[in-house]
Amino acid sequence: MTTSPGGWETVVGLEVHCELRTATKLFCGCRNAFGEEPNTSVCPVCLGLPGSLPVLNAHAVELAMRIGAALHCEVRPSIFHRKNYFYPDMPKDYQISQYDQPINVGGYLELPDGTRVGIVRAHMEEDTGKSTHVGGGGRIHEASHSLVDYNRAGVPLVEIVSAPDIRSADQARAYVNELRGILVATGASDGKMEEGSLRVDANVSVRRAGSDAYGTRCEVKNLNSLRSLARAVEHEAARQVALLEAGQAVVQETRHWDEGAGRTQALRSKEEAFDYRYFPEPDLVPLEPDGPWRARVAASLPPLPAERRARVAALAPGAPPDRVAAVVELGLDGLVLEAAAAGADPALALSRAANEVAARAPAAGGLDPGAFASLLQMESRGELTPTQAKAVLSRLLDGQRDPAGVARELGFEALPATDLAQAVDEAIAALPREWERYLSGEDKLAGVFVGAVMKATRGRADGKAVTGLLRERRRSQAG
Amino acid sequence: MTLPTALDLAQAVRTGERSAVEVVEEHLARVEEAEPEVHAFNLVAGEEARAAAAQVDARVARGEDPGPLAGVPLALKDNLCTRGLPTTCSSRILAGWVPPYDATAVSRAVRSGAVVIGKTNLDEFAMGSSTENSAFGPTRNPLDPIRVPGGSSGGSAAAVAAGFAPLALGSDTGGSIRQPAALCGVVGLKPTYGVVSRYGLVAFASSLDQVGPLARTVGDAVALLEAIAGHDPADSTSLDRPAPALSGCLAQGVEGLRIGVIQELAGVEGIAPEVGARLHEAADALAGAGAKVDEVSVPATMWGLPAYYLLAPAEASSNLARYDGVRYGLRLARPDITSMYEATRSAGFGPEVKRRIMLGTFALSAGYYDAYYGQAQRVRTLIIESFAAAYERFDALLSPTAPTTAFPLGSRTADPLAMYLSDVCTVASSLAGHPALSVPFGTGEGGLPVGIQVMAPALGEPVMVRVGAALEDLAP
Numbered sequence A: 001m002t003t004s005p006g007g008w009e010t011v012v013g014l015e016v017h018c019e020l021r022t023a024t025k026l027f028c029g030c031r032n033a034f035g036e037e038p039n040t041s042v043c044p045v046c047l048g049l050p051g052s053l054p055v056l057n058a059h060a061v062e063l064a065m066r067i068g069a070a071l072h073c074e075v076r077p078s079i080f081h082r083k084n085y086f087y088p089d090m091p092k093d094y095q096i097s098q099y100d101q102p103i104n105v106g107g108y109l110e111l112p113d114g115t116r117v118g119i120v121r122a123h124m125e126e127d128t129g130k131s132t133h134v135g136g137g138g139r140i141h142e143a144s145h146s147l148v149d150y151n152r153a154g155v156p157l158v159e160i161v162s163a164p165d166i167r168s169a170d171q172a173r174a175y176v177n178e179l180r181g182i183l184v185a186t187g188a189s190d191g192k193m194e195e196g197s198l199r200v201d202a203n204v205s206v207r208r209a210g211s212d213a214y215g216t217r218c219e220v221k222n223l224n225s226l227r228s229l230a231r232a233v234e235h236e237a238a239r240q241v242a243l244l245e246a247g248q249a250v251v252q253e254t255r256h257w258d259e260g261a262g263r264t265q266a267l268r269s270k271e272e273a274f275d276y277r278y279f280p281e282p283d284l285v286p287l288e289p290d291g292p293w294r295a296r297v298a299a300s301l302p303p304l305p306a307e308r309r310a311r312v313a314a315l316a317p318g319a320p321p322d323r324v325a326a327v328v329e330l331g332l333d334g335l336v337l338e339a340a341a342a343g344a345d346p347a348l349a350l351s352r353a354a355n356e357v358a359a360r361a362p363a364a365g366g367l368d369p370g371a372f373a374s375l376l377q378m379e380s381r382g383e384l385t386p387t388q389a390k391a392v393l394s395r396l397l398d399g400q401r402d403p404a405g406v407a408r409e410l411g412f413e414a415l416p417a418t419d420l421a422q423a424v425d426e427a428i429a430a431l432p433r434e435w436e437r438y439l440s441g442e443d444k445l446a447g448v449f450v451g452a453v454m455k456a457t458r459g460r461a462d463g464k465a466v467t468g469l470l471r472e473r474r475r476s477q478a479g
Numbered sequence B: 001m002t003l004p005t006a007l008d009l010a011q012a013v014r015t016g017e018r019s020a021v022e023v024v025e026e027h028l029a030r031v032e033e034a035e036p037e038v039h040a041f042n043l044v045a046g047e048e049a050r051a052a053a054a055q056v057d058a059r060v061a062r063g064e065d066p067g068p069l070a071g072v073p074l075a076l077k078d079n080l081c082t083r084g085l086p087t088t089c090s091s092r093i094l095a096g097w098v099p100p101y102d103a104t105a106v107s108r109a110v111r112s113g114a115v116v117i118g119k120t121n122l123d124e125f126a127m128g129s130s131t132e133n134s135a136f137g138p139t140r141n142p143l144d145p146i147r148v149p150g151g152s153s154g155g156s157a158a159a160v161a162a163g164f165a166p167l168a169l170g171s172d173t174g175g176s177i178r179q180p181a182a183l184c185g186v187v188g189l190k191p192t193y194g195v196v197s198r199y200g201l202v203a204f205a206s207s208l209d210q211v212g213p214l215a216r217t218v219g220d221a222v223a224l225l226e227a228i229a230g231h232d233p234a235d236s237t238s239l240d241r242p243a244p245a246l247s248g249c250l251a252q253g254v255e256g257l258r259i260g261v262i263q264e265l266a267g268v269e270g271i272a273p274e275v276g277a278r279l280h281e282a283a284d285a286l287a288g289a290g291a292k293v294d295e296v297s298v299p300a301t302m303w304g305l306p307a308y309y310l311l312a313p314a315e316a317s318s319n320l321a322r323y324d325g326v327r328y329g330l331r332l333a334r335p336d337i338t339s340m341y342e343a344t345r346s347a348g349f350g351p352e353v354k355r356r357i358m359l360g361t362f363a364l365s366a367g368y369y370d371a372y373y374g375q376a377q378r379v380r381t382l383i384i385e386s387f388a389a390a391y392e393r394f395d396a397l398l399s400p401t402a403p404t405t406a407f408p409l410g411s412r413t414a415d416p417l418a419m420y421l422s423d424v425c426t427v428a429s430s431l432a433g434h435p436a437l438s439v440p441f442g443t444g445e446g447g448l449p450v451g452i453q454v455m456a457p458a459l460g461e462p463v464m465v466r467v468g469a470a471l472e473d474l475a476p
């Protein structure tokens, strides 16, 4: 829903910082790794020692260009600026970032529900280090001292800034989820929000439904999961609506999401009006990727989630969209496509992938598509009941390869068709009164025959196949 | 006294005629004698120099090539990083800091056989024109100790003039190699921006800073430049081309070269009459040697000074932000981070550095950026265009290096603008990124040396050193 009951509309723009999965940092040769001993992945450049100079990492540029291409941006010549402010996490007391000439501008991202969210820009910059405040409960103002780890200083980031096109907490969540899928697919990011690989800030405002003007926005920080993001957007919008309905104004400020308390709070910083004194970084030269490089990057893009969803949906028309989305998000769409290509029923493949296979996500990668396809075909032919097929699938996910062998092992060997037909005929002969009623249209009596056949075959018959045979016999007797 | 050139010394060491250790001892002896008066050095690295010289001698003894500068003592401006030797920039803020790496120019000079004998004094962070803005006291001009050696590479110029080292490295942002070279009567060369790596040069104004040689002869300066020049992957602004071959140009003469004397600088406000006279004598001498000499107007050179004093402080305000007491150097303990920053930086920086940080911070501020920084960048473009027009008609341009000869200590310290005028002739080629060379040519009042500046277009070092070498031969 885009409007709240009180006739207010929520407007959200998101800024996502994505750590790039490069081997080394943005401007030096230090390892770009998470979770190392503090200050072990540092050198004169990323420590900002006097006399050191940055050298741009070409792989980081390539990943930034891939992100731009995947978000339908214009990838263009760019320059770096210095963003000046004092901060102990920042070794040079300025951040090298892109300002008014970023590498990627003007794209869009399409959500699974078809909504297009504009991408204003996706620019490159370096990350800062991390401070730990010791004593005083970890808060900077009460700490006895602070320790700084510069391992993260200089790690390459791309900041992706959306247009204020998002209209609800659910959409915000869907946007970040989709963006994460794209970043993982392009190889730019590992997508781990909990490790800080993806960091989200939300600009939230509200306005009267139907209005074109934007309300005063607040920037909400510290959103460490999709759940936090959705909760924070909801809470912040509600806070603003309550203020406005009480006749008060929303103050433009940066607010911190407190996950435990479930609310946003104004940051305690003094009302400093930051002037970052941007100017072109004189230690770097303009970045002008040539046409062939840009073309190579565009051509090397793997299929993105939207395209993958479209492929699966085309194969199984009428399949529920969330089932298609789930399969793509879990990377199981390849399995479905291969199974279908090998002759399995696409709808059945999609259903099994989205449910039974997805439930065993870590093992799913080891599932052999050929074996999966054979199993699905056995089920479709009635050689296995759905329950039996699921039991066999579970064994395949445990690492077994031969579905027919597994079925035999489990005693699921299907009755030969002639044996099944014989069992059905015997049941009809044994229950003549019930058969008369079935012939006269009492369909529910089919269950009696299925039960009898099951009993006679000790459960090896497929109920659907029995029902099919019963219908066949009725048609031939009627004709 | 007539001292041997660096190339003569290297030749003697390479042939085994003299040992590097002996050469170094001889220079250290001169340092011991005159350094107390001159104060060229922040640090004399006697032990390290003796050990390095012994290694050069060992290489000679083993029959290996000890390099073209074998055994030549080299003084380094104390804003070039030296692994294991303190690097102070003549500032209290860097107290106790020892770099873990060598500047590229330093490691290349050492690889060529040069022996580092010490780190020379400078105006704090290279901001100044007299070497009086040093936290460790001023350097004095060896030719007249009541006078300044110029700056900011005053320690390097004085070390060469005093015979402490035949070669020195300096850095030039708006004239900091050329002006002290002129005031001390030695040769100073600022290369084309990007010819020498800035890696390990502590930044003052990144888009202007260049490392370059000071020496007693053009030939020695060229030999040191050839040793340190060339592409360095660690400096993104270093030009992707090999070091220029310049030695072969020295003896080519000026026959047929078109040389322009810049009118605006020849008659610049405050120019000493003898300096103007030497410039015209130099022009006449070059004409006599076969050059086509004429006057040329390059009006944009006069806009250089205001543009420079906006751009350089702007970049400096950012470059010097990192001296915050958090990671290295001076720290004054205070209960919170903001007061620690304030106390440390207030105590650590001298008044001229503070003045320029404030100027630069203001020039970059929101609402003023375009009027100051933006305007200065546009002037920079005009200067490049103005030079380009002149270089359509001339191969090289001539001007005084500085408007006056060496001035007495203290005579300009109270008036920053008067001090800034010392750079009026040199800033234009810095802003354009062009090479420029100062060569001694006669003397002025009191027998103090006068320097003539030879300018050339970007990568015009070959023609520039031809003119410089000719001037050196023609000098009175």
Ligand SMILES: [Zn+2]
Pocket (backbone or CB within 6 Å): A025, A028, A029, A030, A041, A042, A043, A044, A045, A046, A047, A154
């Ligand atoms: Zn590093």
